[in-house]
Amino acid sequence: MARWDPGTEGRLVRAALDLFTECGYDDVTVTHIAERAGITRRSYFRYFPDKREVLFAGSDRLPPALADAVLAADRTAAPLPAVLDAYAQVGNRLVEIIDHAAERRAVIDASPELQERERTKLAALTDAASEALRERGVERDHAKLIAQIATIAFQNAFEQWLDACGERNFASCLQAVTDSLRGAFPA
Amino acid sequence: MARWDPGTEGRLVRAALDLFTECGYDDVTVTHIAERAGITRRSYFRYFPDKREVLFAGSDRLPPALADAVLAADRTAAPLPAVLDAYAQVGNRLVEIIDHAAERRAVIDASPELQERERTKLAALTDAASEALRERGVERDHAKLIAQIATIAFQNAFEQWLDACGERNFASCLQAVTDSLRGAFPA
Numbered sequence: 001m002a003r004w005d006p007g008t009e010g011r012l013v014r015a016a017l018d019l020f021t022e023c024g025y026d027d028v029t030v031t032h033i034a035e036r037a038g039i040t041r042r043s044y045f046r047y048f049p050d051k052r053e054v055l056f057a058g059s060d061r062l063p064p065a066l067a068d069a070v071l072a073a074d075r076t077a078a079p080l081p082a083v084l085d086a087y088a089q090v091g092n093r094l095v096e097i098i099d100h101a102a103e104r105r106a107v108i109d110a111s112p113e114l115q116e117r118e119r120t121k122l123a124a125l126t127d128a129a130s131e132a133l134r135e136r137g138v139e140r141d142h143a144k145l146i147a148q149i150a151t152i153a154f155q156n157a158f159e160q161w162l163d164a165c166g167e168r169n170f171a172s173c174l175q176a177v178t179d180s181l182r183g184a185f186p187a
Numbered sequence: 188m189a190r191w192d193p194g195t196e197g198r199l200v201r202a203a204l205d206l207f208t209e210c211g212y213d214d215v216t217v218t219h220i221a222e223r224a225g226i227t228r229r230s231y232f233r234y235f236p237d238k239r240e241v242l243f244a245g246s247d248r249l250p251p252a253l254a255d256a257v258l259a260a261d262r263t264a265a266p267l268p269a270v271l272d273a274y275a276q277v278g279n280r281l282v283e284i285i286d287h288a289a290e291r292r293a294v295i296d297a298s299p300e301l302q303e304r305e306r307t308k309l310a311a312l313t314d315a316a317s318e319a320l321r322e323r324g325v326e327r328d329h330a331k332l333i334a335q336i337a338t339i340a341f342q343n344a345f346e347q348w349l350d351a352c353g354e355r356n357f358a359s360c361l362q363a364v365t366d367s368l369r370g371a372f373p374a
Contacts, residue, residue: 080371112307119306120299141343145364146371148339156332177332182372184267184333185365 009047009057010099011037016054017103025111052117055104058097059121063128066090070132079138083129083150084178091154091170095161105162126151153177196234196244197286198224203241204290212298239304242291245284246308250315253277257319266325270316270337271365278341278348278357288349313338340364 015036019028030051034044048054069086077085095101108114129147134140157174164173202223206215217238221231235241256273264272282288295301317334321327344361351360 078371078373081373115310116303116307119310120303123302123306141347142367145339145343145367148343149336149368149371152332152335152339156328156335160328178372180329180332181336184265184336185369185372186265186268 004046008037008039008043012039012044012047012054013057013099016051017100017107020055020107020111021103025107025114052114055108055114056117056121062090062094062121063124065093066125067128067132070129071135073136079133079136079142079146080150082136083133083146084153084174086129086132087150087154087157088171088174091157091161091174094158095166095170101162102165105159122151122155125154149181153181191233195224195226195230199226199231199234199241200244200286203238204287204294207242207294207298208290212294212301239301242295242301243304243308249277249281249308250311252280253312254315254319257316258322260323266320266323266329266333267337269323270320270333271340271361273316273319274337274341274344275358275361278344278361281345282348282353282357289352292346292349309338309342312341336368340368 012033016028016033019032019036023032028051030044031041033051033054034041037044048057066086069089070082073082073085108118126144126147129150130143133143133146138146153174157170157177160173160176161168161170199220203215203220206219206223210219215238217231218228220238220241221228224231235244253273256276257269260269260272295305313331313334316337317330320330320333325333340361344357344364347360347363348355348357
């Protein structure tokens with residue numbers, strides 16, 4: 001048997017979402033998820049290190065993709081536009097490949113534990129953007145601040161995209177959030 | 188013996204900081220902290236629900252204080268200035284009463300577990316500010332976005348204040364961060 005199989009990973013994600021939705025996150029165990037997907041508990045841990053992580057499959061690929069996009073930005077781009085543009089690229093790809101986004105959102109919103117993990121994932125994106133800005137010569141504190149703001153914009157844009165049931169493109173959601181932010185600062 | 192005593196709480200915080208600094212957060216147990224502070228492990232849990240929380244003593248008072256300050260803002264104040272002004276008030280009080288802030292920062296920066304808890308605390312502040320804005324009639328998505336941005340500004344201002352070793356007042360640090368953010372958005 002192959003040690004890792006994308007079909008199995010997808011079945012685990014689907015099984016976890018179904019079980020979390022039916023029974024609530026807290027009452028579901030890794031064993032339940034594994035059984036529903038037709039594998040053993042032990043095999044589950046080849047795919048994910050814990051129960052939370054199944055809802056963040058593939059998320060480890062986002063920070064390096066974001067960093068690459070920030071580093072590829074035009075040399076003359078200011079820090080915030082560079083990171084926002086990188087997030088637009090990452091978000092455009094993300095919304096093409098993400099499955100079950102609305103169900104996943106509902107499950108996370110119902111669990112403080114999952115929200116904690118989500119914040120950790122967003123912090124990893126912030127760190128990646130911040131590091132990339134530093135490589136572009138931006139001073140440390142400013143790089144961190146800009147990366148944090150851009151991550152907030154990304155997160156809110158993603159929620160707008162979800163609320164629109166995929167009928168708006170991601171970049172336009174991010175632009176709307178950015179405009180809203182710019183307008184929030186009194187002149 | 189009294190069930191709760193502020194002197195004991197302070198000794199626990201001091202003991203925890205010393206032990207985390209000497210041995211590293213991961214290698215210290217609740218029993219170690221309790222013993223160093225001269226109480227039993229069982230008594231520790233009268234003060235804090237787990238090992239992390241000892242570094243966030245008193246933090247539960249911040250979200251309601253922030254919400255009160257947002258609600259007390261002038262009716263004509265725009266959302267972001269209202270929350271930033273509330274954070275200036277909360278931050279001014281916080282820096283007066285906080286002990287061992289730099290040591291605490293170093294311990295948190297060295298532990299992903301503590302960083303996770305800190306993000307949860309910051310999320311509670313964001314939620315409090317967002318709820319208060321909604322009570323002021325601000326639409327839900329915008330309230331959340333503004334509260335998140337203001338919390339980032341607060342967090343960065345606090346770090347600037349720490350870096351200045353308390354030689355700048357908190358409100359001026361927050362103003363500097365706000366100016367930096369405003370300038371980050373291209374016109």
